[in-house]
Amino acid sequence: MPLVSIRDVRKSFGALEVLKGVSLEVEKGDVVAIIGRSGSGKSTLLRCINGLEAYQSGAILADGIEVGGLHANLRELRRHVGMVFQQFNLFPHLTVAGNVMLAQTVVNKTPKKEAREIAAEVLAKVGLSEKMDAWPSQLSGGQQQRVAIARSLAMRPKVLLCDEITSALDPELVNEVLRVVEQLAKEGMTLILVTHEMRFARDVGTKLVFMHHGRVHEQGAPKEVFAAPKTPELQQFVGSVA
Amino acid sequence: MLYKLEFGDLLPYWDVLLQGLVFTIVLTVVSTVAGIAVGTAGASARTFGPAWLGRVVVVYVELIRNTPFIVQLFFIFFGLPAAGVTLSETTAAFIAMVINLGAYSTEIIRAGIQAIPKGHIEAGVSLAMSKWEVLRHIVLNQAFRKIYPALSSQIIIVMLGSSVVSQISAQDLTYAANFVASRNFRNFEVYLLAALAYLLLAMLTRSLLRGLGRIIFKAE
Numbered sequence: 181m182p183l184v185s186i187r188d189v190r191k192s193f194g195a196l197e198v199l200k201g202v203s204l205e206v207e208k209g210d211v212v213a214i215i216g217r218s219g220s221g222k223s224t225l226l227r228c229i230n231g232l233e234a235y236q237s238g239a240i241l242a243d244g245i246e247v248g249g250l251h252a253n254l255r256e257l258r259r260h261v262g263m264v265f266q267q268f269n270l271f272p273h274l275t276v277a278g279n280v281m282l283a284q285t286v287v288n289k290t291p292k293k294e295a296r297e298i299a300a301e302v303l304a305k306v307g308l309s310e311k312m313d314a315w316p317s318q319l320s321g322g323q324q325q326r327v328a329i330a331r332s333l334a335m336r337p338k339v340l341l342c343d344e345i346t347s348a349l350d351p352e353l354v355n356e357v358l359r360v361v362e363q364l365a366k367e368g369m370t371l372i373l374v375t376h377e378m379r380f381a382r383d384v385g386t387k388l389v390f391m392h393h394g395r396v397h398e399q400g401a402p403k404e405v406f407a408a409p410k411t412p413e414l415q416q417f418v419g420s421v422a
Numbered sequence: 423m424l425y426k427l428e429f430g431d432l433l434p435y436w437d438v439l440l441q442g443l444v445f446t447i448v449l450t451v452v453s454t455v456a457g458i459a460v461g462t463a464g465a466s467a468r469t470f471g472p473a474w475l476g477r478v479v480v481v482y483v484e485l486i487r488n489t490p491f492i493v494q495l496f497f498i499f500f501g502l503p504a505a506g507v508t509l510s511e512t513t514a515a516f517i518a519m520v521i522n523l524g525a526y527s528t529e530i531i532r533a534g535i536q537a538i539p540k541g542h543i544e545a546g547v548s549l550a551m552s553k554w555e556v557l558r559h560i561v562l563n564q565a566f567r568k569i570y571p572a573l574s575s576q577i578i579i580v581m582l583g584s585s586v587v588s589q590i591s592a593q594d595l596t597y598a599a600n601f602v603a604s605r606n607f608r609n610f611e612v613y614l615l616a617a618l619a620y621l622l623l624a625m626l627t628r629s630l631l632r633g634l635g636r637i638i639f640k641a642e
Contacts, residue, residue: 230548232544232547232548255550255552258547258548258549258550262548262549263545263548265541265545269541269542269544269545270545271542271545271564272564273563273564273567273639282546282549282551282559283549283550283551286555287549287550287551328545331549332548332549335549335550
């Protein structure tokens with residue numbers, strides 16, 4: 181059974197239909213890179229997967245939980261589906277460790293001591309062991325984003341959604357974040373990324389999804405798709421970003 | 423003609439004045455704690471609660487913020503008995519103060535809540551936190567930091583405004599001053615003394631609140 185299964189999902193904001201029947205299967209261990217122009221529905225699709233946005237028809241099953249159901253257990257779902265945002269969204273009133281420990285102690289009821297050990301472990305994974313007791317405002321953008329990744333990892337998600345996580349970063353800080361994501365991919369973490377980093381999508385992705393006007397326009401193995409895009413829209417898109 | 427100050431004439435009434443001062447302090451402390459609790463609940467309901475509850479809060483806030491405090495006080499003390507609710511002057515004073523600060527602090531705290539970036543709420547929700555957990559651990563926590571100075575000012579306004587409760591003979595500092603003046607006719611002295619007491623109290627409250635803020639909201 182796929183870890184995430186999206187079937188014919190439609191979503192409108194008022195009169196504007198942003199997802200016009202999207203279907204997608206994500207297997208455990210997949211690294212899915214979603215690319216496309218702004219307004220093509222990539223971020224909306226990602227936000228539908230963990231229930232941040234509701235959709236009007238179709239179905240999304242994530243880790244066996246029906247996301248859009250009337251009585252969907254979104255809380256249970258989100259324990260297994262982590263999300264990292266473009267704007268980091270660290271909580272400024274908590275230290276780095278506090279950020280990583282909050283959901284563990286509040287949601288999982290993990291004792292403080294154990295939560296701190298887990299925080300130390302995930303912060304080591306993103307290379308920020310020495311920043312445990314720093315405040316978010318003392319960190320660079322790249323460091324903040326790595327803390328945000330660690331914060332999600334502390335909940336032991338089965339899949340991590342990344343919504344343009346390097347788009348708000350200065351160019352020289354992009355790589356440190358991408359390296360962390362690449363390492364996660366190597367360790368077998370299932371990832372769904374909306375990204376503008378084409379090289380990363382090609383080299384690290386196991387699956388490439390090109391969205392256009394609210395539909396999956398073309399998909400396949402990243403290297404093949406980039407080498408020989410079939411549709412003129414993707415040809416044009418690849419041409420414009422290369 | 424020169425007026426000869428006779429502060430000595432106030433001495434026999436020191437206990438009355440002290441009792442009034444203590445009443446004013448207690449009234450302020452209790453209504454601050456309860457009023458902020460009401461304000462927190464009101465602001466949370468308006469921003470995170472169901473729509474109907476939000477509308478109830480709007481009516482409450484507008485009703486209180488657009489009528490004079492003394493009228494609210496008179497309604498509670500003199501008006502409510504007609505509806506079968508008779509309260510002592512002390513109880514009426516406390517209730518009126520809490521209702522009043524509750525409405526103003528609802529608006530102040532709501533402003534703080536609205537200043538929290540939506541992304542923080544989404545981040546919390548994405549970490550499987552419930553709406554109330556997000557409100558408590560992420561939103562209110564940050565909101566109070568932002569509005570603490572405004573809330574501190576409102577507490578001082580309410581403390582000074584509490585002098586109005588003397589009008590229903592709740593025995594606060596102003597009531598005590600009125601009482602003394604009516605006995606020895608030393609209006610100048612006694613009201614000067616009362617003014618100084620309020621001034622000191624306000625300054626003391628401000629620095630206490632500032633110190634408290636430093637302890638609660640550690641550096642970031």
